[in-house]
Amino acid sequence: MGLIERLMTMAFGGSRNVVKETAEVFRENAEAAGARRSVLQGQTLEQFAAEFGAGRTWFDAAMDGLNRLPRPLLAFGTLGLFVAAMVNPIWFASRMQGIALVPDPLWWLMGAIVSFYFGARHQIKSQEFQRSVAATMAQVPQVVANTKQLEALAPRPPADSGHDARLSLSVTEAGDNAALSEWRLSRQ
Template sequence: MGLIQTLAGLLFGSRNVVRETAEVFRENAEAAAARASGLQGQVLAQYAAEFALPRPGWFDRLMDGLNRLPRPALALGTLALFAAAMVDPLWFAARMQGIALVPEPLWWLLGVIVTFYFGARHQLKSQDFQREIATTMARVPAVLENLTAIAELRHDSPGAAGTGVDATLTLAAGEPSDNPALDAWRAQRRA
């Protein structure tokens, strides 16, 4: 009996060898929850200490607001440029011509500033972007010609049914023709 009692005491007594051995392979869930709770409490205490003091003045509040503006302003500005290009292509093309006059070193400087601010851009990307803008601007005349051609194809544009300089066609357009379907339609409208 003494041997069994000693073994049981060793395994399940004040020092539990089975539990200690199992904790080598699997984390104690109760101890992990206690550690996580302590960590969360410390994080909340740090946040509370950081925001407990009121801001000293309007300048700090202004700077906090300005620090939050660039990312949304760039995103919304880019979307506005796309909308402007679709709504008024001539206005957009005129603005892009102004951008085409910006010297390349200034583009590099802008690229460096934006790269520094956002941290994940490279100067090469901004130069590639400038080349792509130049390529797009070279296509503006063709796009304007296409828009003019599309406008002329509309059925409600002035002169859509014009005969041009063809005198024979102009005279034929004014003379009534033998068209039974048109005659039936006219008779139906009179009734």
């Protein structure tokens, strides 16, 4: 017994586990990794709270408001141009003649600014769309299974009678059912 006890003490130690410590060299301890992730997430949330939660000034609110203006202004401005063209075509045509004089490099610059501004939003929306498509595609096996179950519950048509109309009518017409007739009589 003394030899086995010494071997176990050497392998697992008095207060340490040599096997566990050796295994952790090759594979991360899941419990310790979860604790580290939890601490990291808590610290990240604390940093965000310190950065965004406290000390919001009027300037921050004004900048947030200004950042929300370009998209609606461009959309309503474009609709306004259509209304202006219908209400006062001569005024609209004279303004469009002025726009025709804008040099091409300025149009390119305007296009680049608008593209960068809206491109970031488009990328975010397209990534959200791809995530929703992936989530929908993940539901396909369940939908197929549900559809098969529903189709199994659907009433079956009578036997195929081909092109024989008399046979089709005889199959679909209600005939005498002795059990049903007896039941009806017992209910009266």
